[in-house]
Amino acid sequence: MDLLAKLTQTPSVPGREDRIRETIQRHIQDLNLFDEIHVDPMGSLIALRKARPANGARSEKPLKVMLAAHMDQIGFLVRHIDDNGFVRINPVGGFDTRNLFARTVRVCTSTGDLRGVMNPGGRPIHIATDDEKKKVPLIGDFFIDLGMDAEAVRSQVKVGDMVVLDGPFSEVGDFVVSQCLDNRVGCWAQIVAIENLKHHNCDIYAAWTVQEEVGLRGAMPAAFGIDPDIGVACDTTLCCKTPGVPDEDRVSVSGDGVALHVMDSSMISDIGLIEDMEAIAAEHSIRCQRAILPRGGQDGAVIQRSRSGVRTVSLACPVKYIHTVTEMSHKADLESYPALLTAWLESL
Numbered sequence: 001m002d003l004l005a006k007l008t009q010t011p012s013v014p015g016r017e018d019r020i021r022e023t024i025q026r027h028i029q030d031l032n033l034f035d036e037i038h039v040d041p042m043g044s045l046i047a048l049r050k051a052r053p054a055n056g057a058r059s060e061k062p063l064k065v066m067l068a069a070h071m072d073q074i075g076f077l078v079r080h081i082d083d084n085g086f087v088r089i090n091p092v093g094g095f096d097t098r099n100l101f102a103r104t105v106r107v108c109t110s111t112g113d114l115r116g117v118m119n120p121g122g123r124p125i126h127i128a129t130d131d132e133k134k135k136v137p138l139i140g141d142f143f144i145d146l147g148m149d150a151e152a153v154r155s156q157v158k159v160g161d162m163v164v165l166d167g168p169f170s171e172v173g174d175f176v177v178s179q180c181l182d183n184r185v186g187c188w189a190q191i192v193a194i195e196n197l198k199h200h201n202c203d204i205y206a207a208w209t210v211q212e213e214v215g216l217r218g219a220m221p222a223a224f225g226i227d228p229d230i231g232v233a234c235d236t237t238l239c240c241k242t243p244g245v246p247d248e249d250r251v252s253v254s255g256d257g258v259a260l261h262v263m264d265s266s267m268i269s270d271i272g273l274i275e276d277m278e279a280i281a282a283e284h285s286i287r288c289q290r291a292i293l294p295r296g297g298q299d300g301a302v303i304q305r306s307r308s309g310v311r312t313v314s315l316a317c318p319v320k321y322i323h324t325v326t327e328m329s330h331k332a333d334l335e336s337y338p339a340l341l342t343a344w345l346e347s348l
């Protein structure tokens, strides 16, 4: 859990993934899990672990498997500083503005991080009109108060600086709670799965990709460069088994194991790979579940359509309250996720 906690508390929004990439790179280098590591021009981290067959006899042309976990989180970039020192923002990724009231934030500048408070413009509830109370603000209505005058703000903050919400990591009952479990869980699962590998006949390319939250932008060139035989997107999915959502819309169930994404609106997983993973899960008594997400996409979509096409499956951890700073994942699902990946990679 220490590694997952650290990954969730390392801010990195689309196009600003330097910090999380350095954290992951340092960790995998310390563990000596890979034979080659490089960063591609867009910023994705790509690490190759060559086949380690049980009998030591490496085949001429081992199967190439690409694992991909996006390492960006939804957040904001500074758009404008007004004459009173208030900071306006542009979203990078999809927050629901109803979840953005009265938030403490971190503005990450080249000279250090600044604390701030984010709210939409308008009157407090005591003096708001009935119409104002009903209005859901647009993202452009929000501003950040850094508690400093315009001159002090402008001397430190630049247009394009990254802004993230505060959302600490904690354990609540059988769950972990944090911001950006989407997708630090996938980043973490790839590391843990490879750490637990003994022997495998395939070459494994683990990619931690950039800019997924703004339209699957980093995985496309990463897949082109790797040219894999099989792709596995490691991400999270909705779990809406909560009040106010009909059961048929729950997508996945917390505690029932890692989800095999049969389809979402960006791709249809290779059904053969899903069946193979289910068989491996049954053999090793690892819990997993099938899920369909009617709306939403992930990196698997662009891996699948890379070059002349790649057999691809999407793995996803169920997450309640996704795209808020109180995302929740069940510990049993966090256990089954890397366990299934390890067992499946060893079976190839």
Ligand SMILES: [Zn+2]
Residues within 6 Å of the ligand: 070, 182, 183, 235, 236, 298
């Ligand atoms: Zn995601």
